[in-house]
Amino acid sequence: MSACITVTIDGQQAAVEPGTTILEAARGLGIRIPTMCHVSGIEPASSCFICAVAIEGRRTFAPACAMPVAEGMVVWTNSPDVRAARKMALELLLSDHAGECVAPCAAQCPAALDIPGFVYGIAAGDNRRSMETLAERLALPGSLGRICPRLCESQCRRSELDGGLAIGALHRYAADLNRASYVPKRLESTGKSVAIIGAGPAGLAAAYYLLQKGHDCTLFDAYPLPGGMLRYGIPAYRLPKDALDAEIDVITRLGARFSMGQRWGEQFTLAGLRKAHSAVFVAIGAQRAQSLRCEGEEYALAGLKFLESVATGQPPVLGDDVVVVGGGNTAMDCARSAVRLGVQKVSILYRRSRQEMPCPMEEVEGAEAEGVRIELFVAPVRLEKRGSGLTLICRRMTLGEPDASGRRRPVEVQGSDFAIGCSSVIAAIGQSVEHSLAEREGLAVTAWGIAADARTLATNLPGVFAGGDAVLGADLAVRAVAAGRMAAASIHQYLNGQLVTGEPITAGIAMRPVDDAERAAIFRGIERTARTHAPEIPLARRLTSFDEIEARLPEEDAVREARRCLTCGCRKADCCLMRSLAAEYDVDVYRFAGARRRFSQDLSHPEVIYEPGKCIACDVCVRIAAAAGEELGLTLAGRGFDVAVAVPFSQPLSEGLRIAAKRCAEACPTGAIALGSARACDSCALGSERPTRLAPARSDELSGFGAGKLPF
């Protein structure tokens, strides 16, 4: 062979044979250049430009996969300019990507739970696997299965067809079946200890994940029992205490130490904890109830206090006629608890319309069914004590311009005051973080709570992390549980002396908007079946006891419901090159949103599924098919923006790929061609499992492309 060529790549010199590409030369030096359309052994397509590198003296970027080295060439593979080009290439590719990395339900979940994953387990009869999937993202799956407001269900694709999947009920089903038996493994002890202030959902979740990593955890809490708001803020008819105890029991079994009845500032200080422990997680929640903010507010009961007293079995004397002020979950909980305590007349006052109520509509309907009267457009003006009773002076409201939250601002109607006589008033109009103590101990704070980095949850003090309601202000339990998990990841990094970056970020793209043709492609061949509802106890029992209202789904129902899942999301979500690069380059997937490919599916092939909307037109599959000697094979059809991979003569994929389907699926850098089996990622390096859509819901006559016919 002729003499070697000397090139300089990122400052390192290499001597390579003529004809070597920059990519090969760089790999020889141990320099990684990302690629998408490049497949070893196939002539480079050099189309995606992810492998773009800068060569000194050239204005244009060169595709490293195809550009041969030349004597004296100086190459930069990771300069800011090169990275910017790669980032833009990814953003452009993603702007023309019709598909979704994760299902819309999972994308909406604050805890990023793999919903199709656990639902698949139930449908397949593998409940243990469902539990593993749940536990991966949620420390308290049983509790959340009951009380989560289920943002996911509203996003369910199926809600556009025949009603969204009962994700919450399935969630609880899987958790309840396995709660007692499933205890995750604990790694060998690291000898490091973490102090967690607050044994609420965030604190428990942090402990759950930190313990698994082998760290010791001590939870400090002012209350006698752990659980926080889950125990003291949520009535037993929604979350029975034994269900909560079962979950805490798992954490205890993992080795958590509870130091109960310890109040911050009284029994311990942050400074003290920092000395005694390697790290501290502050998860104090939002404990301060907001007062009525009107004259005579001292006569009103705080909603949180009321719920706490109910939970501890010492309910106050309410009288016959209770007025609850507020429209959130706490207000509903107070009103419905009051009903259960035997109060004759319970009413709720809310200053906006029913649509603006922050709690789920089922809660409102449940309260109404139990006899709670809801007065809308009413705000308290003054509370007066008259003898044994109270008089609440109220004012009518009307809706004005939308405010910062997007809800229309209530406006007072002058001269509309009226009086309501009652025995007690419960104020359930919000809660906030009691952060004066934290501030005194040197933690930075914001208007809502303790200041912490959104991704790592690190505070301004080294080794101190904060999350949950303590940071966000009063929020959903599921977000608190997610925050605990995130904090655990950060604290683990901190304890290992790594750079604290938080949980690995994943990029994800969703189809938006979905047009009619795409919807038709998604629902093609899907049978309409109604949503399954969980059984409820009779109303009479609801009125008199704190028994849990909803029961667990019977097995038959659960499996039937799970089988309704369309298993949205991408089969290659965990091994998609484009997705992992998108995360690596921190792209804004919607930056160049514009006209894009249509989502469609070719399900004709027994082994693989083709979704042209996810194709990046790199034609790797076309060349694999040609090299394999396929009779029909694949071809690039059309040109320009509309270029697409298609089977010649409008044939279905089953005709086009008779030999090379598996190889094409493996080589495809995105999820455009994916193995149709349940373990789509078995063959790839990242090797993770993704469920596929279950067979029964589809009829067999389907073949060919979904949306629009491609030429030939």
Add this chain to the structure above:
Amino acid sequence: MNWLARTAAAAIAALVAILLVDYAVATRRVPRDDRLIKDLQQQTKVDAAFAPKLAAEQNRVTVVRLDRKRRDKVVAWALIVAAAVFIASSKRLMGRTAVPPAPIRDVPRAPGDRKRAIAAIQPQAPPPLDLGFVDAAVARLGRGKESAIPLLQAIQAHYRYLPDEALRRVCELTEITPAEISGTSSFYSRFRRSPAGEHVVRVCHGTACHVSGARQITDELRRYLAIPDGADTDLERRFTLDEVACLGCCSLAPVLIVDSHTAGKLTPATACEALQAFERQMGATPASMKIRRGLVPEGTGITVHDEGAGSLWAVRLGTVEPVPDALEASRLSRLMRGAVEIRVGLASCGVASGAEPVRDVLEREARQAGALGLVKKVGCNGMCHREPIVEVVEADGRTALYGNVTTEAARLIARRHIRPRHFHTRVRWGIESLRAPALETPPDRNGSPYLSKQRRIVLENCGEIDPLDTGAYAARGGYEALALCLAGGASRRLSPERVIAAISDSGLRGRGGAGFPTGRKWALGRAQPGTVKYVICNGDEGDPGAFMDRLVLESDPHRVLEGLAIAAYAIGAAEGYLYIRAEYPVAVRHVREAIRQAEQHGFLGAGILGSDFSLRLEVREGAGAFVCGEETALILSLEGKRGMPKLRPPYPVERGFRGRPTVINNVETLACVPWIIRHGAEAFAACGTETSKGTKVFSLAGKINRGGLIEVPMGITIREMVEDIGGGIKNGRRFKAVQLGGPSGGCIPERLADTPIDYEALARTGAIMGSGGLVVMDDRDCMVEIARFFLKFTQSESCGKCTFCRIGTKRMLEILERLCGGTGRRDDLQKLEELADYVSRASLCGLGQTAPNPVLTTLRYFRDEYEAHLDGRCPAGRCPALIRYRITDNCIGCTLCAQACPAGAITDRPYEKHEVDDKLCTRCDMCRQACQDDAVEVV
């Protein structure tokens, strides 16, 4: 009508009524009074007692009559005044006839009517297929993979589309796989996958046509042909309407071609008339034509040259410009002179302007005069703005150049310049000429400012010789250069090395756009190992707004063949290809014929001119892909594949066609070669600037008085080209910018118009020399819209390979469309710049790398216009979404605008001020162009 006119009209009516009543009363009363007085006179004669009564009666009658006269006089004056007021107030005073041209067409504009009209047409099923043709075509064109595109072209020509069955048959018979044939056939825009109509109407959407209203013509033709939305063929399958990137007839813009017949200088109305005329000529009057006839008025300003089936067909449309230098009064004195040659320009644009009937007239007259062979068909001399052109060469060598020649003018030219052989013809012509208007002597060609500033090397023969007359070419030094290389003893022959040295010394650079030194390319080609090498002439002139290659190939094909032969000799190739756009049928025909002739004469083929050098040349037609002008894509296209450019290196000169060293040169580059060899490198290098030598051919088009093809020495300024050669801006408007280099080029503003034509100087402005399209724009052209136009072109021509070019240009186009639509977003300009930067740096081929140029240059020089669009304003009044049309008080109610409006947005109310219905208005500007009173304004 205003209130004054209405009052005056009322007064006139009242006054006329008074007069009528008076007259009626008088006609009854006068005879009665007369009889009464007569009777009284008789009685007075008998009895004097009646005298007082007679006197009294006479007195009364006199008073009554005088009263009436006085009253009538007053009324008459009042009537005159009222009439004057009426006329003045309704603007009847100006002496222009404002009578509405009688009955306005009865156009079914309402959607319901249209639906009914369309429903009346019976859709026709495509005919059944007979695959025998495919077998024959394969037998004729070969079974190799390289035959793919010729086969597809043949199949499409036969079936008018590519039926699946035919393609499957091709795969059975040849080496071509289904994947290959599907990929290739879906890549090129000329290939159709659904059956086309009997006739294909191709409307040019090149730059010049775009700025002259091609969009409106397409829209009107869709309406006229009742083509359903989303389809391109009418339900009867008679016509398929196709939008093409550029037909290369920019000086006739807007242009359309029906089958192979061209019509130019169209308006929406005349475009429909052209189709009607075409249908009439085709002899068919199907039901749909009757329906359609209701849609447009019968043609008036249209003449069809009907010379039997298959003849080329031309329309003269709109206002026929008077032949400027001809038809002035003068007498028969010049009859005694005799011309030695009469040249008629018969290149595409000449034919499109009606040169063929002119030639026929001249030939007929020459035949009469016994001077057959006097009339020569020549190519184009570049003065496209004056086609058809007739040039007469006198015995003394002087020439007379007649422009815009009509058939009548042609007869006069013949009578003037041809001296009949026979005495009786001379007498007859003499007598006839006494009655006919005579011609004024036109200036000599060198006296024309259009030609005098030019320097003709490439175009030296264009418009002067018959393109298909090898002898004529040879008589002007043709094939001399090739002979210098091949003939004569070994000592006198120019060796390949000396040829390359001469080309290098001349400083010739590639004229296709990038300007790579030709000598260096050839030297590289020569240095490559191996015995099999190829030369390719790149005639895939895809830039909208450029047509120099078409013109050279049509008007002087032998020159290109000679240049290609010298290139082959220099690098040592024995095989060559000419890749020519399929949109240039005349060029393809001429080159094929020229190759045949050259082979006959020993200039091509085996053992050229007795030497051991052989060269086989072949013409390959493109199939409609701009990107195939790129070398690597062109090679793939020749190989029958999708024209998707590849990374260079390896360069084609190392590994090109069939993996062998290949030298690809542009038509214009090759056309320079024989001249350089003949006249020497120094002669060529003497012309031009430091780094840019020789001349450059430009297609001058747009808002300019004299457009066409011009060849100028390098170093001339843009302003000289626009003002001296082009004669300045049309209609006295302001010169705003030139767009140079087509979609890869950029816009150079007027303030930089003194930039010389030089590769480096132009690159500094952000534009490029490109292939030489030069479109001049005035203050009514919106620069954002122009950028959008070019980007739309490159975007649609992107092969779709590179991420940045495929998606990046799409996103850029979306931003520009938002801006033009008035929905721009705050960060759009920044995004646009960022995209432009990376698209130009992260694309494999020239198309992607230069696609952002029109955007970058307009952003650089006209950023204020972009910002105005962000604010929802279009300063040039061009972007439809940002403007509104309004009729001012200047309106005289002549209804011309209403007749011109294709959308029916103006209701015609004669004599009343018109109004534009904003909801129906499509902003096509037809009303403003139609109005003769400046009463239509853009707000």
